[in-house]
Amino acid sequence: MTDTAPVSTPFTADSTAEEVIDGIDLTGRRAVVTGGASGIGAETARTLAGAGAQVTLAVRDVEAGRRTAAEIVAATGNEQIRVAPLDLADRKSVAGFLAAWEGPLNILVNNAGVMASPLVRTPEGWELQFATNHLGHFALAVGLHRALAAAGGSRVVSVSSSSHLHSAVCFEDIHFRTREYDPWAAYAQSKTANALFAVGAWERWESDGIAVNSSMPGAVRTRLQRHISEGELERQRAAAGSNVPAWKTPGQGAATNVLLATSSLLEGVGGRYFEDCNQAPLSEPGSSRGVAPFAVDPEAAARLWQLSVETLTA
Template identity: 75%
Template sequence: MTDTRRITTPFTAQSTAAEVVEGVDLTGRRVVVTGGASGIGVETARALAGAGAEVTLAVRNLEAGERTAEDIVATTGNKQVLVAPLDLADRASVAAFVAAWEGPLHILVNNAGVMASPETRTPEGWELQFATNHLGHFALATGLHPALAAAGGARVVSVSSSAHLRSPVVFEDIHFRERAYEPWLAYGQSKTANVLFAVEASKRWAADGIAVNALMPGGIRTNLQRHVAEEDLQAMVRQSSAAGLVWKTPEQGAATSVLVATSPLLDGVGGRYFEDCNEAEPHQEGTRRGVAPYALDPEAAALLWQVSIDTLAA
């Protein structure tokens, strides 16, 4: 019988990635972090490298990736920090990354993302946020499935957001072909997709020993907000403060990702959503915390999986 008790840990919103991974030995483990050259991706990669893992930064900007890798090597003493090109909105780029990967993969952190961008479409006509945040990561994870299965006890980390509370996946019009484009609704549905992916992948891949969980890192000032006007950002900070939420440092923002990637407390646990280093409670109306029931809905998760396969095959 599956244990459905809520997972709690000794860690909190104030914990850092380094604190969460302390005492965990990742020597001999291989890790991929998408978007590993900016924001919480850097600190996620640094903490995992600090615990002894071989870490590949999968990035669009190779120069930024190389600079980040040098910095991580200098601060951790771990020379096994690699850089590889990956543009999640480009099917050929994802396919090339998958084809180049050799051997097992123990941890995949789907961290990269686009937030609240102006209306932009890929050459296929897909809405950019959904294409990058969900479809690209879906193609990457499913492409790397054999490497994850070969690792034995692999983990996939799906970085979502409290913005998932803004919108379920609108299957009738995912790519805003009929409805007016709204940047935050588009972002919200892509972040719901990140949670639904964890739900369905956990179910499908449990027999391979692969655990997949989603998380909300918290509010952190990073390059992710480059499309958000400064006055809107300040309003977000004020709203968060009024709701009792404190914005985090990148080191604190990476903590929940690192916990989901490494904590022994999550052995065999999948299909869950975490925030502030603990499994989230169900969302309460009027708050910006918790997980929406539609994000954990197994029927929506199964449908999204099929829609994703069909979209990528078209």
């Protein structure tokens, strides 16, 4: 087993993705970034491309993806930027992406997400945020397992959120079939699921040389907040109290993703939750920082893994 001591790095909440990746050469490496057309995803993709990686933007809006790809090529001079359609809430779309993928994969950043949306159900009856943020990414990562294993020393980044602190996964009613729908509770449990995925995947994939960790990018103004009014967003932040993190730039928000995806400081590290470029401690009651014990609980991770497999194969 690998060392379980908390991981600290020289980087902080103010560090940028460019600073984190400085001196790292990704020439010949292949990366997939979901939701890579905008926000933190686009910044993550641009940074990886700037270090020489071949980057695939896996996006729902292909035209937006192509615009972002062109911007990345112009900014980095790296023409190895691809765009592939991927709707994480659509099982056929995920299957299509997987069928089209060929060869090894070094880096997978599960970044795309839906936040605090009105109640929407997929054709299967799944609640949209859980279906997109967790189930779609679960299916994608499991489907790419062979490609990740083939690369050797590959990295998977599961993008979570401090919002996970507000809800464990409600296994008794994940899809709000009996309880009243709350968009923030739905978002929170999906982000807890993202952290638990890292725990479960590391348990299963460590022997394959696949390191899986979860990332809390921080508060960044992006299209992720499109379902939320400015007033509601500020009320949510005010309710978090005086310790709420400050807004970050996209470059600062992408830093933890890029650290987990590329840094030699993370060799042999998996199943952990990082914020501000360092492993997060367990959260104190009432704090908006740290990781909730229920989000790194191995038993909950195992239960979620089994449920996810059963849900996707039903």
